[in-house]
Amino acid sequence: xxxxxxxxxxxxxxxxxxxxxxxxxxxxxxxxxxxxxxxxxxxxxxxxxxxxxxxxxxxxxxxxxxxxxxxxxxxxxxxxxxxxxxxxxxxxxxxxxxxxxxxxxxxxxxxxxxxxxxxxxxxxxxxxxxxxxxxxxxxxxxxxxxxxxxxxxxxxxxxxxxxxxxxxxxxxxxxxxxxxxxxxxxxxxxxxxxxxxxxxxxxxxxxxxxxxxxxxxxxxxxxxxxxxxxxxxxxxxxxxxxxxxxxxxxxx
Amino acid sequence: xxxxxxxxxxxxxxxxxxxxxxxxxxxxxxxxxxxxxxxxxxxxxxxxxxxxxxxxxxxxxxxxxxxxxxxxxxxxxxxxxxxxxxxxxxxxxxxxxxxxxxxxxxxxxxxxxxxxxxxxxxxxxxxxxxxxxxxxxxxxxxxxxxxxxxxxxxxxxxxxxxxxxxxxxxxxxxxxxxxxxxxxxxxxxxxxxxxxxxxxxxxxxxxxxxxxxxxxxxxxxxxxxxxxxxxxxxxxxxxxxxxxxx
Ligand SMILES: Nc1ncnc2c1ncn2[C@@H]1O[C@H](COP(=O)(O)OP(=O)(O)O)[C@@H](O)[C@H]1O
Ligand SMILES: [Mg+2]
Numbered sequence: 214x215x216x217x218x219x220x221x222x223x224x225x226x227x228x229x230x231x232x233x234x235x236x237x238x239x240x241x242x243x244x245x246x247x248x249x250x251x252x253x254x255x256x257x258x259x260x261x262x263x264x265x266x267x268x269x270x271x272x273x274x275x276x277x278x279x280x281x282x283x284x285x286x287x288x289x290x291x292x293x294x295x296x297x298x299x300x301x302x303x304x305x306x307x308x309x310x311x312x313x314x315x316x317x318x319x320x321x322x323x324x325x326x327x328x329x330x331x332x333x334x335x336x337x338x339x340x341x342x343x344x345x346x347x348x349x350x351x352x353x354x355x356x357x358x359x360x361x362x363x364x365x366x367x368x369x370x371x372x373x374x375x376x377x378x379x380x381x382x383x384x385x386x387x388x389x390x391x392x393x394x395x396x397x398x399x400x401x402x403x404x405x406x407x408x409x410x411x412x413x414x415x416x417x418x419x420x421x422x423x424x425x426x427x428x429x430x431x432x433x434x435x436x437x438x439x440x441x442x443x444x445x446x447x448x449x450x451x452x453x454x455x456x457x458x459x460x461x462x463x464x465x
Numbered sequence: 466x467x468x469x470x471x472x473x474x475x476x477x478x479x480x481x482x483x484x485x486x487x488x489x490x491x492x493x494x495x496x497x498x499x500x501x502x503x504x505x506x507x508x509x510x511x512x513x514x515x516x517x518x519x520x521x522x523x524x525x526x527x528x529x530x531x532x533x534x535x536x537x538x539x540x541x542x543x544x545x546x547x548x549x550x551x552x553x554x555x556x557x558x559x560x561x562x563x564x565x566x567x568x569x570x571x572x573x574x575x576x577x578x579x580x581x582x583x584x585x586x587x588x589x590x591x592x593x594x595x596x597x598x599x600x601x602x603x604x605x606x607x608x609x610x611x612x613x614x615x616x617x618x619x620x621x622x623x624x625x626x627x628x629x630x631x632x633x634x635x636x637x638x639x640x641x642x643x644x645x646x647x648x649x650x651x652x653x654x655x656x657x658x659x660x661x662x663x664x665x666x667x668x669x670x671x672x673x674x675x676x677x678x679x680x681x682x683x684x685x686x687x688x689x690x691x692x693x694x695x696x697x698x699x700x701x702x703x704x705x706x707x708x709x710x711x
Binding site for chain 1: 485491575576579580581583584586587588589590
């Protein structure tokens with residue numbers, strides 16, 4: 214469980230996150246949704262400490278992350294896996310080396326154990342026979358899988374995914390969403406996902422918050438989202454033709 | 466004002482790099498790879514530059530020393546000392562600032578804009594020391610050899626051109642090379658080389674590390690890395706020469 218209390222963050226005097234409070238639950242897929250530029254990535258990067266918050270507190274299962282020094286955070290960092298928007302695989306390493314990397318840097322495993330663990334993770338994301346390829350040689354969907362494998366290599370308790378299906382075709386998006394959902398339940402992780410894809414929202418939103426211009430406007434689950442009664446959220450949810458049709462269909 | 470901001474941030478960058486660096490065993494392989502990239506891959510261009518440098522210095526020195534009171538072998542001596550003290554360490558390191566500096570800045574800049582640096586930080590790895598220390602150690606270790614090669618090749622280039630054009634016969638040139646040789650000059654050149662290697666790697670890494678935006682900004686960082694490294698090399702060349710030789 215991750216608790217975020219009244220966090221605010223600005224850049225060069227411009228406030229990007231305003232007083233956001235929320236609880237992200239364990240064993241669930243927690244979604245942060247909102248339009249582009251609404252502050253989803255900033256919120257996520259504040260939560261993991263890539264940005265320092267200006268105000269407020271972040272607690273990982275009661276441990277006050279925001280008050281810790283860089284060194285103290287190291288132990289929590291080891292429990293965090295993160296999937297970046299562009300996958301962020303290391304260009305100079307093969308697929309297998311990418312997945313083994315956190316193990317090499319952070320664990321005391323020997324070469325054999327690392328390779329086994331890496332292959333277990335690669336198999337878990339259904340990626341066989343790609344071990345010796347470089348990131349430049351594989352497709353966007355495969356990169357995401359490798360990035361997921363790398364993120365779960367250290368058996369994290371907390372998994373963060375920044376727009377996991379950006380740049381993927383609809384079918385691959387669904388596969389990646391399913392995969393994240395499965396591993397969340399399987400390993401009982403606290404998963405936090407940023408997305409603006411309504412398909413993902415409806416498919417896996419156990420616990421959703423809607424961010425609008427840096428503020429939390431709404432929270433709930435995918436069941437309630439279609440009739441939230443919140444104007445900004447409705448504009449977001451029913452932005453696409455498909456969703457408008459769905460609304461018309463539901464009304465009739 | 467901007468320059469003070471940059472200086473302060475560079476200082477913080479260096480401090481962050483040396484606080485809690487990662488375990489050295491992790492660096493060993495990296496250092497080897499970097500030595501290959503920085504050193505071995507530069508031998509060709511360095512030799513080429515050095516041959517022509519030696520040739521030109523010899524011709525110009527001979528041309529300027531047409532004086533019945535100065536013996537012809539003095540050309541060998543002057544060429545040797547110019548190459549050892551100034552040309553090899555400074556010119557070659559300026560060449561490397563262009564070649565190595567731009568590649569370091571664009572490599573690290575790309576890692577920044579594609580969030581690879583964030584990925585390192587998330588794992589709790591000190592990204593500055595992980596990325597910069599291997600490059601810095603490799604450069605400090607390998608560039609003195611590169612500069613030594615440049616000295617030999619440069620002096621040989623002068624010898625060949627002197628002989629081929631008949632301006633400075635071999636015998637005179639070699640007599641000059643053997644006269645009044647001060648080993649201290651080589652040591653001084655090595656000190657300069659190591660300082661310049663530190664400047665090139667850390668300044669270029671710094672510019673790459675603080676890239677923000679996309680591919681365009683990576684290109685700009687890479688240019689800035691070369692410009693700033695080159696200017697700092699020239700400034701430190703002056704400072705070290707004044708400190709040590711005078
Ligand atoms: N490092 C930064 N420096 C300055 N402004 C930033 C930075 N990161 C994000 N912003 C600004 O914060 C706002 C929210 O960005 P972001 O969280 O990336 O949006 P999104 O919801 O699309 O992920 C944007 O207006 C962006 O320009
Ligand atoms: Mg974003």
